[in-house]
Amino acid sequence: MSADTLVCQERAALAQAWFEELRDRFVVAFETLEDEAPEHLYAGAPGRFELTPWLREGGGGGVMGMLRGRFFEKCGLHISQVHGVFTPEIAATMPGAADDPRFIATGVSLIAHMVSPRVPAVHMNTRYLATSKGWFGGGADLTPLIDEQRDEQAPDAALFHDALRRACDGFDADWHPRFKAACDEYFFLPHRGEARGVGGIFYDRHDSGDWERDFAFTQAVGEAVLDVFPKIARHRMTEPWTAADREEQLVRRGRYVEFNLLYDRGTMFGLKTGGNIDSILSSMPPVVRWP
Numbered sequence: 001m002s003a004d005t006l007v008c009q010e011r012a013a014l015a016q017a018w019f020e021e022l023r024d025r026f027v028v029a030f031e032t033l034e035d036e037a038p039e040h041l042y043a044g045a046p047g048r049f050e051l052t053p054w055l056r057e058g059g060g061g062g063v064m065g066m067l068r069g070r071f072f073e074k075c076g077l078h079i080s081q082v083h084g085v086f087t088p089e090i091a092a093t094m095p096g097a098a099d100d101p102r103f104i105a106t107g108v109s110l111i112a113h114m115v116s117p118r119v120p121a122v123h124m125n126t127r128y129l130a131t132s133k134g135w136f137g138g139g140a141d142l143t144p145l146i147d148e149q150r151d152e153q154a155p156d157a158a159l160f161h162d163a164l165r166r167a168c169d170g171f172d173a174d175w176h177p178r179f180k181a182a183c184d185e186y187f188f189l190p191h192r193g194e195a196r197g198v199g200g201i202f203y204d205r206h207d208s209g210d211w212e213r214d215f216a217f218t219q220a221v222g223e224a225v226l227d228v229f230p231k232i233a234r235h236r237m238t239e240p241w242t243a244a245d246r247e248e249q250l251v252r253r254g255r256y257v258e259f260n261l262l263y264d265r266g267t268m269f270g271l272k273t274g275g276n277i278d279s280i281l282s283s284m285p286p287v288v289r290w291p
Contacts, residue, residue: 008130019108037071058084076282096133117249143197163228250289
């Protein structure tokens with residue numbers, strides 16, 4: 001094992017520990033929202049996360065976290081740390097894998113679909129992947145489900161973008177416009193000619209040459225979402241909705257399904273590397289409708 005590979009593995013362990021810490025804090029924050037949701041709109045007992053460990057046949061594993069509650073209709077919150085050997089097809093596309101196809105990847109992913117059409121869906125993932133080289137990737141995006149909120153200048157979108165801008169600006173003022181543009185390009189459905197939501201930031205193969213700085217930035221992205229999304233949720237959770245709102249929500253969820261099955265790189269990577277199928281596909285909304 002080369003010295004570079006050993007360093008990357010040690011760094012992966014540090015990243016994994018923080019991803020687990022972030023997961024635990026999201027659990028507390030989201031279960032608190034379950035408790036706070038007004039009973040006249042959200043009947044039943046508050047939901048709690050079920051954390052289920054899993055093992056990957058090729059090496060490593062993770063913990064799949066699922067919350068099905070009265071406010072969160074379906075929320076997936078997952079940790080993974082997998083290792084093994086890339087296939088020649090994948091190794092050819094990965095920095096540092098041409099000569100040594102061994103890899104280690106760790107990350108945390110979040111996708112939440114709410115009962116209320118008035119509360120946007122939210123997605124976040126941050127990850128560290130290493131061969132003989134290592135890099136971070138991830139981002140976050142917001143998906144309002146009703147037309148009146150589907151504008152970058154709408155209050156929820158503006159708040160979300162400002163939180164991510166501040167996370168980026170703490171490191172480099174050029175990062176937010178670049179990562180925002182990458183997000184807008186990535187979360188787009190070419191066959192429909194429309195964006196999945198109102199965007200956020202997206203970055204991949206991020207290696208500035210300063211690992212500690214890149215790790216701190218990835219942590220800042222997680223912290224930003226942990227701070228801003230509960231604010232958006234609390235602002236919207238008391239608003240009543242109509243049957244027409246629910247219909248619009250279900251149709252818009254169909255766009256989410258189309259993107260994740262046709263274009264999502266994380267879905268493809270997980271399937272090609274033997275990840276946990278239930279965890280990979282947990283991003284699918286629980287109820288969807290196509291007109």
